[in-house]
Amino acid sequence: MADNSELWLQQLLTQHGGRASFAVVMDWLLNDSQHGFYGSGRCCFGPRGDFVTAPSLGSGLADLLLKQLIPCFDLLSEQPGKLSLIEWGPGNGLLALQLVEALLALSPPWLARLEILLLESSAPLRMVQQETLKNSTIPCYWPEPDELVNEPRRGIVLAHELLDALPVERFVLFQGNWHGLDVVLSSKGEFEWQTGRPLAAKSVEQLAAMGLETNGGNRPEGWCSEWCPSLEPWLQQVRQGLQQGWLLTIDYGHPAKRYYAPTRDGGTLLAYRAQIASPELLAEPGSWDITAHVCNTLVEQLATTTGWCWQGAELQGEALLRLGLAQLWSELSTPGNAPISWRLARREEYQRLVDPYQLGGFWWLQLCTPGLPGMVPLLSVTG
Template sequence: MATLLHQAGGTVPFRQFMDWALYHPEHGYYGSGRVRIGPQGDFATSPSLGPDFTTLLARQLIDLLRTLPDQSVRLSLVEVGPGEGDLAAELQTALAHLAPDLIERCELVLVERSPALRQRQRQRLAGLGGCPVRWCSIEELQASPVQGVVLAHELLDAFPVDRLVVHQGELQLQGVVLAEQDQLAWTSLSLPSPLEEDLKRSGIDLPPPGSDDGWATEWHVSLRRWFASLASAVSDGALLVIDYALEASRYYAARRADGTLMAYRNGMAGLDPLAHAGEQDLTAHLCIETLTAAAAQHDWQLRDQRRQGEALLALGLADHLHALQQLPATDLSQALRRREALLRLVDPAALGDFRWLLFSRGARAERFSFATAPDNAGSHPG
């Protein structure tokens, strides 16, 4: 990372540093394939805790796919940022079990920018039956738009963000500077005019009243470009975003003095974001208002939102917990592991506080909605 900073003159905005630290093909955590996902890795995701999450999620995705009006054309289930490929592999199994009739007219499209991760995904999905699978870029989808459902699961929180900081009473841009002995340190930079205008147009009071010197937060400048590219890649369909997200009143509160930026490594959170550059994950929560505003600029309309705990309960999580009680005593250890995983998925202090945000675009975009009860959550099982 020091070499990149040297080449850039020694100082860059944090957003540039975060982009390098995560996505540089040689030095980046994702770009180089150093990422380790799972209970024994740097961080755990909902799918990495077991197959129950994917089975429940698949019911919602099936509902959305069946809602598309023209069932005579190929349907595409697009996962952007598939990571290790575990979720994609389990979706194949769940689709074959819950909706075998969709297999013949549905394809699984994986959008992955890292060659190293793409290879791991190919290995993970090798030999699995189910829908045809193809890998492509957003640009390739733009050249041949699809009709279907896009899944962005724990993706947008890893988009590079600008860091804003109050310095001597003024809002400034936070940067990263190469200090002595090639150590990385924080620095303050003047706000670029385009960013300053963007902040004014948002209508959000920044910095918030009562914020002290050193108050810092994040601004998601990459979202508009992403929604624009996705709008030209999907002619008709839905987008399901699953991520940590907060309302602007909570995100940009004076009491949230250090924003939401987090670093994860070896199962530990809250580490120094500038340490171990390229060897740890960096994330920042989403702001619901700025997310939906960026989406609306490109005809992605927010249809519904709920916390993950609510979404999974509507999809039948209670039935999964009840079924564990019917397992034989010889499967007790497995039942306990699955029960613990299911409870973590709905625990507000853990993964249950994830937000599910459903967007749609195209003809009759208002028809998409979340499942409302276990009875219809997995409709049309085939």
């Protein structure tokens, strides 16, 4: 019999007729305003929290990332008007704060024209971000996505570990066709996985474009994985909110060939809490983070249909080395005033940021509005 922590999800499922697709359930688990992991604000970032993010280790990511963002703003600043650094899904606001501090230290000539916009779906997290950024001398605002669409900006949209939190649909090969994998409330009040309806023609087409044959190809009956139906509307919305500029997303990901390799049965979905990863996606609903890798190929394919120009994918470790991480690392060995404990912590942070088995394995996906150069080529011209 289900315990009390499951009551709210049981009630939602009952209101939904006792069955829902996993994308609907994942949205509840993460974003429900009372019980969801993010929506309720109960998530806890950092080494002592539920999971480590790069900003929770230190400002290394922000400092190096800024080297890539500055030439983009330099170019945009050639035309008059406001410039915007837009973070979508800012968590506790630490990355935005680190970027603000690094920007103030560098003081580029267009700084007075810069605003920081934070797009956050969770009301409690918005309050945490407002507290984190309360002393920022660069103006910070928390608009709704529609406000951005009504007044599109020129600038850069940054989405750090947002796409891996967008709800995904699970699908399974059943009698030679792709079907949804639904969550069902049993007569005993337990959550069960059940094969649902055949996927809609558009979804099957989308999967076929990523190499998943409509009849499953050589995958065995019962093979399952996931894909992200909310990615296309999100890319569309962000594009509508950006008159001119770049979009940089940073997440765990795979190209479709790897994501949907016949040997990778079960997909990439995992639950996280207190630094523990678990495959139990429906246990203690709302108290675990649920995350799926991003399919880099899907982002690339959707870029063109949503009005973006695809600029490429790069591993975070390689991007940070390109931006000078090795030099910063070696500077830690040069005698100076910084205490040894600080240097050792920085060394460990850099190591985690580049290690391909840790945060170095994240992918930087780069897109821009038509007519702009890519972030990386722009950096090599100006940098």
